[in-house]
Amino acid sequence: MVPSELQRRIAERYDQLSPKQRQVARFIADNEAFTAFASAAELGKAVDVDAATVVRLAQSLGFSGYAELQGVIRGRIPERLTFVQRIEQQRQQPMDRQQLPVQVFTNDIENLNQTLNQTQPEAIEAAVEAICRADHVIVVGMGFSAAVAVFLGHGLNSLGIRTTVLTEGGSTLTITLANLRPTDLMIGVSVWRYLRDTVAALAGAAERGVPTMALTDSSVSPPARIADHVLVAATRGVGHSLSPVGLIAVVNLLLAEIAVREPERALAVLREVDRLYREQGMVDGAEQNG
Template identity: 35%
Template sequence: MASFAERLRKRAGRLSRAQRQLAEFILHNEPRAAFMTAARLGAAVGVSESTVVRFAIALGYSGYPELQRDLQDQLRARLSAADRLVLAEERGERAETILDTVLRTDMDNIRATLTSLPRDRFADAVAALQRARAIYVVGHRSAAALAHYLGYYLQLMLRNARTLTQSGTVLEELMAAGPEDVVVAITFPRYARATAEAFQLAARRGARTILITDSVVSPLVEDASIVLPAKSESPSFADSLVAPLSLVNALITAVALAQPDKVRAALRELEDIWDRQGTYLKEERRSERIVGPGGPGTGDGLA
């Protein structure tokens, strides 16, 4: 998919004077322009909102919203955490209203992911995980939390999963991967270099590669057998991992439902081990803490 700059280079000679002014403004004010509405962008340049819309179409976009998403995606891949916080301040985000903004953005991310994620690609990923001799789940920095979560449950169910989040040893461990194995990489802007290098190695070794990322234009896509995009847009410097986590939950559940007998047997064996080890609080112990020996109100309470 061509970027804004590539589209502009190809079509610059066919743009009107007003459209060239818009292009120049965006190139010199990209962090601001990426989050402007069509009306605000037009006002900043001194042209009408309809001119902004026609400019987007002239570049080959379906409309201004698609151009804006392209600018935002490219911007997120380059901005530092401090830059992103400055942008949030420039957009007027405030501590007293941010709760509503963040939760609404997370809901929008889930809706967008649900709408855009190809169902056949999801089914392919589930089938690949089922058939894999070994599964390697790779994720660094904030994505390490998702990698641990996915790897933990895959190991519980299938007993052939390894979670790789330590940059210094990931490449060495992936040297064992081959065509019968699956490598899952999880990464979001600004895309961890260690994850990209591990994914490239997995692809070179012939492993089936599954990528969970924010966009089909992620730099890791060329090494992926299967791409599962999940929106991670956020009004803050921290990426939203809500939609990616929902996608990971769906993968875990789909794998379990695809081979229920095997997973059920594994979980029952684990439950026996957990019971013997006292891994979880027993129901009667929780009740004793809520209602003490002297009756309601005399226990230690919830903790």
């Protein structure tokens, strides 16, 4: 990838930075998704320095302050370009199609490595508990995130956890919000640029005292700021789009944990599904996956 303007500035001035500023600079270079939405204080906390150090680093890099540095990240860095900007960029610097397969797969392996690094066992544990405790789970995810919501919904229902999936905004979502119960769990799958309706669904649930969970791309993204439980995955894409591979792997982990934790509930449903499929001749053998 072409280094961003920000990465160039960091490289140029790195030697003049104090050790603490270097620490912040390295963190920012590696965690642009986080930096895009974190306050100076939150960023400082992540690397164990105070907010003033973060501000001074921004100034040392030639910005008027942290806000300007953050604006540059939000607006320009490749994985924050809009689909339109990315495709326009590609027309000028066309990718080598022969390299695409390797690029796409290594990029996704990198997404998995980064997501594993960001995965905190206690957060997963708490998320699994919240899911198992819920009487009814509602998963909301739209556009790019709809596939992740559908996969999570199918997996939970297959394990005996009753789940409704909503992949569109509008009147059904509104009526669902109006019918929420305190025994529900609302899970929003939402990545940059954070579609309004998904964020509003999480906010609406929180307002009504319903537990919430965000599956998102940064611990300080708008959905993450609302949700009780936050699970983060890397979503960098090759070319014009993002990749859901990291988010899907987080769902794989949740489903594996739930099956280990509550095997009886899962078995009751899966045996029943097996029996129904056999009766209806829906698969050759005993059971269906897809």
